Amino acid sequence: MKEFITISELSTLMNVSVHQIRYFEEKEILFPAYTDSNKYRMYGIPEIYQLSHILLLRKLNVPVVEIKECMASFSPDDYHQLLSNSLKKVQSQMDQLIMLQQFMQKIVKEHDEFASPENHYQIKLMEDRHLKQWIRYEIQHNLNARNLYENRPKLPDLFEADLHYIYDSNQINLCYEVTAPSDILLEKGNYLYKHLLVSSEQDIEDEFRQLEHYLMQHQDMEPGQIILLEKSYLSMFNNHKLHYEIQVRIS
């Protein structure tokens, strides 16, 4: 019976592990042509085709347990349906990966920008931004975990977004950006801004003092509300420090 091959020969031919072939047998989807007197499994051409079929279905993400049903009863239409479902899943995985790619590109780009001249004021033109209010609190009361929990918005991946702290007299309005018009509109215009790396509350207070001082020296700027953006995801670049951007609209 020289024309039949052993399990290791089949595994070499088909690029799968011996273990995997035995596993397919355990799941009753691939049997040897016969078992030799030494109990060795022996395989012929039909088994090679059968294994190809199984591997193709595996490639289409069909679980091994379902392959059994497929091969027992599937019509061409069933296979067509199977393939289009598999295609949909792949498409959605690709969509997710593209989102992930864009998010990573955004982080890298922002980090590059952040790495450029720190510690001085610049001006940039910003488009309209729509913000949703999250929590409003007195400036002297710090945020705590319970505040955040009890007022949690229905937004996934909240800390991947830029958090906006809008300073409004003695209150702080914590907001996050949304696409559609919402509670607060930050109007298009020129904004004075500066990047900060912060390790304590004190750093932020110092920064505010510096900004006020700067604005005093530039009376023509007619500043609006001061906005502090927390770049949550950029903070992973520096342990124990948070990345912020301080912004103020100017005329």
Next chain:
DNA sequence: GTTCTGACA
């Protein structure tokens, strides 16, 4: 030397 079964992570 190769494969078998069974067990384990």
Next chain:
DNA sequence: TGTCAGCA
């Protein structure tokens, strides 16, 4: 899914 032991 890979790896190992113990056996034939």
